Amino acid sequence: MVRGALxxxxxxxxxxxxxxxxxxxxxxxxxxxxxxxxxxxxTLGFILMIPFFWMVSSxxxxxxxxxxxxxxxxxxxxxxxxxxxxxxxxxxxxxxAFNTVQVTLAVLVGRVFTASLTAYGFARLHFRGRGxxxxxxxxxxxxxxxxxxxxxxxxxxxxQWLNTYVPLILPAYVGGGAFSIFLMRQFxxxxxxxxxxxxxxxxxxxxxVYWRIVMPLCLPALAALAIFAFMGTWNDFIHPLIYLNTPxxxxxxIGLRMYHLRxxxxxxxxxxxxxSIMVLIPPLVLFxxxxxxxxxxxxxxxxxx
Amino acid sequence: MSYHLRFGDLRARSSRRGFLTTVAVSLLxxxxxxxxxxxxxxxxxxxxxxxxAAAAPTAxxxxxxAAPTPTTxxxxxxxxxAPTAxxxxxxxAPAAAKAPAARQEVTLRIGTWWDVWKPLIEMFTxxxxxxxxxxxxxxxxxxxxxxxxxxxGGGAPDVFMVSHAEFQGVVRKMQFWAIDDLVARDKINxxxxxxDQMEYSGYQGKIYGLSRGMPNPNSWLVYNIPLFxxxxxxxxxxxxxxxxxxxxxxxxxxxITKPPETWGSLSLRGSNxxxxxxxxxxxxxxxxxxxxxxxxxxxxxxAFQFQxxxxxxxxxxxxxxxxxxxxxxxxxxxxxxxxxxxxAVSWWQFKTNTGDFKVDAWHSPTxxxxxxxxxxxxxxxxxxxxTKVREEAWLWTKLVAVDEEGLDWLTANVVIPAYKPEYFVxxxxxxxxxxxxxxxxxxxxxxxxxPEYWGTxxxxxxxxxTDSELDKAxxxxxTVKQAADDLVSRINKVLAQA
Numbered sequence: 006m007v008r009g010a011l012x013x014x015x016x017x018x019x020x021x022x023x024x025x026x027x028x029x030x031x032x033x034x035x036x037x038x039x040x041x042x043x044x045x046x047x048t049l050g051f052i053l054m055i056p057f058f059w060m061v062s063s064x065x066x067x068x069x070x071x072x073x074x075x076x077x078x079x080x081x082x083x084x085x086x087x088x089x090x091x092x093x094x095x096x097x098x099x100x101x102a103f104n105t106v107q108v109t110l111a112v113l114v115g116r117v118f119t120a121s122l123t124a125y126g127f128a129r130l131h132f133r134g135r136g137x138x139x140x141x142x143x144x145x146x147x148x149x150x151x152x153x154x155x156x157x158x159x160x161x162x163x164x165q166w167l168n169t170y171v172p173l174i175l176p177a178y179v180g181g182g183a184f185s186i187f188l189m190r191q192f193x194x195x196x197x198x199x200x201x202x203x204x205x206x207x208x209x210x211x212x213x214v215y216w217r218i219v220m221p222l223c224l225p226a227l228a229a230l231a232i233f234a235f236m237g238t239w240n241d242f243i244h245p246l247i248y249l250n251t252p253x254x255x256x257x258x259i260g261l262r263m264y265h266l267r268x269x270x271x272x273x274x275x276x277x278x279x280x281s282i283m284v285l286i287p288p289l290v291l292f293x294x295x296x297x298x299x300x301x302x303x304x305x306x307x308x309x310x
Numbered sequence: 311m312s313y314h315l316r317f318g319d320l321r322a323r324s325s326r327r328g329f330l331t332t333v334a335v336s337l338l339x340x341x342x343x344x345x346x347x348x349x350x351x352x353x354x355x356x357x358x359x360x361x362x363a364a365a366a367p368t369a370x371x372x373x374x375x376a377a378p379t380p381t382t383x384x385x386x387x388x389x390x391x392a393p394t395a396x397x398x399x400x401x402x403a404p405a406a407a408k409a410p411a412a413r414q415e416v417t418l419r420i421g422t423w424w425d426v427w428k429p430l431i432e433m434f435t436x437x438x439x440x441x442x443x444x445x446x447x448x449x450x451x452x453x454x455x456x457x458x459x460x461x462x463g464g465g466a467p468d469v470f471m472v473s474h475a476e477f478q479g480v481v482r483k484m485q486f487w488a489i490d491d492l493v494a495r496d497k498i499n500x501x502x503x504x505x506d507q508m509e510y511s512g513y514q515g516k517i518y519g520l521s522r523g524m525p526n527p528n529s530w531l532v533y534n535i536p537l538f539x540x541x542x543x544x545x546x547x548x549x550x551x552x553x554x555x556x557x558x559x560x561x562x563x564x565x566i567t568k569p570p571e572t573w574g575s576l577s578l579r580g581s582n583x584x585x586x587x588x589x590x591x592x593x594x595x596x597x598x599x600x601x602x603x604x605x606x607x608x609x610x611x612x613a614f615q616f617q618x619x620x621x622x623x624x625x626x627x628x629x630x631x632x633x634x635x636x637x638x639x640x641x642x643x644x645x646x647x648x649x650x651x652x653x654a655v656s657w658w659q660f661k662t663n664t665g666d667f668k669v670d671a672w673h674s675p676t677x678x679x680x681x682x683x684x685x686x687x688x689x690x691x692x693x694x695x696x697t698k699v700r701e702e703a704w705l706w707t708k709l710v711a712v713d714e715e716g717l718d719w720l721t722a723n724v725v726i727p728a729y730k731p732e733y734f735v736x737x738x739x740x741x742x743x744x745x746x747x748x749x750x751x752x753x754x755x756x757x758x759x760x761p762e763y764w765g766t767x768x769x770x771x772x773x774x775x776t777d778s779e780l781d782k783a784x785x786x787x788x789t790v791k792q793a794a795d796d797l798v799s800r801i802n803k804v805l806a807q808a
Contacts, residue, residue: 068642154459155459155462155463158459158460158462158463158465159462159463159464162463162464162465167465242452243452243455246448246449246452246455246456247455247456247459247460250419250421250444250446250467251444251445251446252445252446252447259448259449262449262450262451262452263447263449
């Protein structure tokens, strides 16, 4: 009836011709919408790339070109010597890189295993107090880090773990934090319980179900968790700052704050930018190859790491 | 099907292979964590023979009339009492120095935010071989947070530099040793310091540290000579020959400013500058008992208005956002006529701020309104209350604060020492540096160092609140009066809670 009303009074057109015209218009509309979307996204993409571009450009400038006003987007003569200077002149870059890799990998392994195990317990095992315990665990996310900093520091001091990597690594081996557990638990809840049931009926233990059934199906979430752990630890400044004292144990995040001209608060921005790019490369490469998992992690948990 | 975990369930259904795998994985992790843990206590090395008193830094030349007290021979192993759980701010003095037969190696932790002290540490360990130094530099950003956490947790270095802006706030928490007894024992005359140590490192009549250098006036004026010549502006007076008024400064700025090619000055924005201006205009930061902020007084508002007008009305200086883009080294591009820097008491810092003399520049004292006032920072070295090596911490403090050889190095490399500054500056081999620093010193003697810095209750918050409110006036979001009223209201709340 609607169709009839629309065509009433119009010159009689064949159904096929009407359909073809409608399809043509739709194609044009879709193409236009797609063009508009891409235009907006590309523009936003470029805007978001400006800081990164500025960073790369500054890393190749002499210091007095970095803050020229109005800004000079490209270096007059690219100065690649900034990179060796950034690596060699301020702190032992490769030692700090090694320290950072060491801590990051250790945290990554610990968080992936213990968070998934804890999450499995919360998702699959029924025990008295599970709900309140889960809420209690989640509530730790609401406590600001700074509130617990001094008590935690005192704890590690009494354990004589200051100026070691243990305070940075150990927390990853006791559950890995509320966010990680929450992320994994949400993902495990989406896995059909029937798979567990079948394994249990076949005689598989609880740990067997976790290891043989749940873990393989959780690979996307584990990848997301690993990326979050990597990013968080790689860029962490405050914990290494508080717990590490001697320079030979510092990580890159601390090193990046040490780009000051001798004894001043003046920063050689060109060298700092060069170092920042070097430090950025591993997370960037990781994100490039694993962005699907990263985004999936955000979608599953509704949170950003 | 619903699972209910029961006692023994896990055990009953775990396979032996699974159990062994779990144990193996756990065991693999143990060595790693152990490797990350603290190193085992070092085997005590044979204690070196005590250094005879005659071997004390004889490297120092025979003192001229104004020569400082040389560091005495290494004192014996400390007998300082271990502080109790609720330590008193002024622990009793260590037992009188008695040279022990032998010294055990001790470790002294030294905390700083500048990684420039290695040559002094080498000098120190050479002089005191029984002291092993654990050098703990940190980035400046985050240093205070780290130090406060360490002090609260009892894990601070034994001796450390304290930001002057934070000193009064921290000393109230009774985390430092008072050193009056050591100062008296080693006959250090505090009057030989060019700045009052009680004011800069004291609290309630006790001294809690010694200043390493002269206060660093962040509002010192550095000017670009070619730009002044080009604009036909007379150069500001040299240090020791008076100073410009802020009105002179504005006239010069207007003559030089031709944006975007040249700016008369970089922004006056910044805590050290506004406080200097307010005090110079007859204003005050707080009332006498530090319960009320007075930054909305007519004198303070007039000073703030001057700063804001320089940017918004006269456009002598860039806006805060333009300033951020320019950065503090913008002066080195040669496009800025004047800059206010902390360069006055440090030759190398002056060179750094001016792009190592790419720009032909010299310095002049801070301009003033009604009276000349400068506020400055003189960061003290203090000793943690929980230290077990108080005597060694004191040896280090003396090296960086009153020792001949130490201060020679400090003058040439870091800052004019607060202790007998002229004596050390005159020994500098570089003629230009000598002239530069003596000029700065001659002026420093004439000026009235701000009697109050940021106060004692919440210095960090006061500066950040004021800066943020003044930025709104800079951006035109508030009038200066509104910004002043708002910042006073916010600061008063902080003072009430402190």
